[in-house]
Amino acid sequence: MSGKNVKSCKNCNACKILYRQPRYGFWRSGGHYCTAFSRPTNIKNYCNGWSKKARPDYYLKEKYEQALRDIAWLLNHFKN
Numbered sequence: 001m002s003g004k005n006v007k008s009c010k011n012c013n014a015c016k017i018l019y020r021q022p023r024y025g026f027w028r029s030g031g032h033y034c035t036a037f038s039r040p041t042n043i044k045n046y047c048n049g050w051s052k053k054a055r056p057d058y059y060l061k062e063k064y065e066q067a068l069r070d071i072a073w074l075l076n077h078f079k080n
Contacts, residue, residue, distance in 0.1 A: 009034065010043040013051045 009015040014036035018029045034041040036049035 007050050008043060009041045009045055009047075009050075011053055012049075013053045014049055015041060015043070 009032055012034075014034055016033050016035055018031040018033050018040070019026045020029045021027070032041050032043050033039070034047070034049070037047070
């Protein structure tokens, strides 16, 4: 069984990674935060508010095809 099919806070859309800023920059603190219930959470758990992680826009087929067209345009216009 792959890990993608198992419900957990790690693959929930409402679960976000916590970051901290000690002096400069941002560092992952290792914790996770549930935005559905506004509290820290353990990534091995899941609740009734679980929802599948949303796919980012750059995975959409239209955006991929547009990127290929843009690259082809650049190659045609900047030949040496």
